Amino acid sequence: MQSWDDLRIFLSVARNETLSGAGKALRMDPATVGRRIARLENAIGQALFVKSPQGYALTEAGTRLVDHAERAEQAMQGARSVLTGDAETLSGQIRIGAPDGCANFVLPRVFADLSKANPDLDLQIVALPRVVNLSRREADMAITVSPPTASRLSYQRITDYQLHLAASETYLSTRPPLTRLQDLHAHRIVGYIPDMIFDKELDYLSDLNLDRVALASNSASVQLQLLRQHGGVGIAHDFALPFAPHVKRVLTGEVSFTRSFYLVRHAEDRRLDRISRFAKALAQGVKSEVARLEALL
Numbered sequence: 001m002q003s004w005d006d007l008r009i010f011l012s013v014a015r016n017e018t019l020s021g022a023g024k025a026l027r028m029d030p031a032t033v034g035r036r037i038a039r040l041e042n043a044i045g046q047a048l049f050v051k052s053p054q055g056y057a058l059t060e061a062g063t064r065l066v067d068h069a070e071r072a073e074q075a076m077q078g079a080r081s082v083l084t085g086d087a088e089t090l091s092g093q094i095r096i097g098a099p100d101g102c103a104n105f106v107l108p109r110v111f112a113d114l115s116k117a118n119p120d121l122d123l124q125i126v127a128l129p130r131v132v133n134l135s136r137r138e139a140d141m142a143i144t145v146s147p148p149t150a151s152r153l154s155y156q157r158i159t160d161y162q163l164h165l166a167a168s169e170t171y172l173s174t175r176p177p178l179t180r181l182q183d184l185h186a187h188r189i190v191g192y193i194p195d196m197i198f199d200k201e202l203d204y205l206s207d208l209n210l211d212r213v214a215l216a217s218n219s220a221s222v223q224l225q226l227l228r229q230h231g232g233v234g235i236a237h238d239f240a241l242p243f244a245p246h247v248k249r250v251l252t253g254e255v256s257f258t259r260s261f262y263l264v265r266h267a268e269d270r271r272l273d274r275i276s277r278f279a280k281a282l283a284q285g286v287k288s289e290v291a292r293l294e295a296l297l
Contacts, residue, residue, distance in 0.1 A: 004072055006036065006039075006040045006043075007065075007068075007069040007072050008026075008069075009022070009026060009028075009033060009036045009037065009040075010037065010040060010048065010062075010065065010069055011066070011069045011070065012025050012026050012033075013033065013037055013049065013056050014049075014056075014058055014062065014066055014069075017055040017056055017057065018055040018056060019031075019033045019034050019037075019056070037049065037056075044061075046059075046061040047059050047061065047062075048061055048062035048065060049062055067152070070152075070266070092120070092121065092122065092274070093121075093122040093123075093124065094121065094122070094123055094124070094140050094141075094275070094278055095123075095124040095125075095126060095138075095139045095140050096123070096124065096125055096126065096139055096140065096141055096142065096143065096282070097126040097128060097138060097139035097141075097142035097143070098125060098126070098127060098128075098142065098143040099127075099128070099143070099144070099145060099220065100127045100128065100219050100220055100221050101220035101221060101237050101240060102143055102261060102286075103125050103126075103127030104127065104220075104221045104240075105221075105237065105239055105240045105243060105293070106239060106286055106289050106290060106293070107125055107143075107286070108125075109289055110282065110285035110286055110289050111123045111125065113285060114278075114281060114282070114285060121278075124139075126138060126139050130198045140265065140275065141263060141264060141265035141275075141279060141282075142263075142264045142265070143158070143261050143262065143263055143264070143286065144199075144261070144262045144264050145199050145201045145202065145259055145260065145261065145262070146199050146200070146201050146262065147262050147264075148262075148264050151267075152266060152267055153264055153265065153266060153267060154264070154265060154266070154267040155262045155263060155264045155265075156262065156263050156279075156283065157260050157261075157262055158260070158261040158262060158263050158283045158286050158287055159260065159261055159286065159287040159290050159291070160258050160259065160260050161237060161238065161239055161258070161259055161260070161261065161290050161294070162237075162238040162256065162257070162258055162294060163204065163235050163236060163237050163238060163256075163257040163258075163259065164235070164236065164238060164249040164250075164251075164252050164255060164256055164257070165184075165233055165234070165235060165236075165249065165250050165251050165252075165255045166227055166233070166234065166235070166236040166241065166247050166248060166249050166250060167187075167227060167232065167233040167234075167247065167248070167250055168227055168228060168229075168230045168244075168246050168247050168248075169246050169247075169248060170230045170246070171227075171230040171231070171232065171233075172248075172250070174230075175187055178233065178250050178251065179251075180251070180254070181208070181251060181254050181255065184208065184210060184233065185210075187232060187233045188214040188215060188231060188232030188233065189205065189210055189212060189213050189214055189215075189232055189233060189234060190213070190214070190215045190216070190223050190226045190227055190231050190232045190233065190234030191204070191205045191210075191213040191215075191216055191223065191234050191235065192205075192213070192216060192217070192218060192223070193213070193216040193217065193218050194213065194216075196218040198218075201259055204235040204257055205235070207257075208255065214231075214232055215231045215232055215234075220237065220240070221240075223235075223236070224236055224237075224240050224243070224244055224247070227244065227247050228244045228246070228247055233250065235257065236249075238293070238294045238297055239289075239290050239293035239294055240293075241297060242293050242296040242297070249297070261286060261290075263279060263282065263283050263286075265279065
């Protein structure tokens with residue numbers, strides 16, 4: 001089998017799908033990356049990628065090799081942890097992907113506390129209004145609102161959280177009364193851009209039979225800002241409302257959603273004690289912070 005360096009370069013091309021993207025990640029010249037891939041393919045006697053103007057797509061052989069290469073990557077990370085002492089302390093760099101609502105309102109306090117307790121730990125939050133791609137190593141682990149379907153990923157449910165209809169006090173004082181569900185049709189609705197909802201668990205308004213979204217964004221944080229600016233009525237996370245003191249819940253007896261946060265990571269990562277201990281601390285922190293913020297309402 002080839003050296004770890006060959007597999008490292010192969011993995012980067014597989015994840016970035018271009019020589020330039022892989023070269024940037026590896027801090028190598030793209031032409032050098034291309035030569036190394038060609039050398040690897042010659043050595044094993046099989047094409048690992050289909051090359052096109054759009055980039056590098058894995059062949060069947062390349063797809064099989066990804067599993068082997070990722071296991072080698074995990075072994076190297078484990079060895080590095082032991083040699084540097086990371087197996088005993090939370091240190092180094094860990095990147096977490098999360099939906100922007102969680103990233104904006106829950107993770108900052110959790111990460112600040114983790115950083116204070118582990119001064120050698122560098123934490124990064126990737127806040128995206130979409131699912132973070134762990135296979136391309138966009139992050140070391142991710143918080144999601146649905147469990148993953150990929151077999152190479154493992155997950156644990158962290159906690160449930162609540163969502164309700166909400167609007168600003170100013171908006172409600174200038175609009176028709178909102179005392180029953182049918183009254184929503186006389187109000188401006190704030191919500192997700194329908195064709196950019198990246199997870200079915202976020203499609204709240206379909207359950208309310210509301211066809212028109214007057215003010216829309218693919219970001220839950222932007223939607224809350226629209227509510228703060230008296231834009232209309234929309235679904236908001238209970239844990240986000242303490243950050244918008246003049247936005248209040250409405251129709252709580254008729255409309256209430258319960259969703260869950262999941263912590264997702266590569267199944268192979270469970271072999272790394274450092275990552276497992278961080279995952280445990282992160283999950284506990286998120287659970288506690290959601291409970292703290294919801295209790296403020």
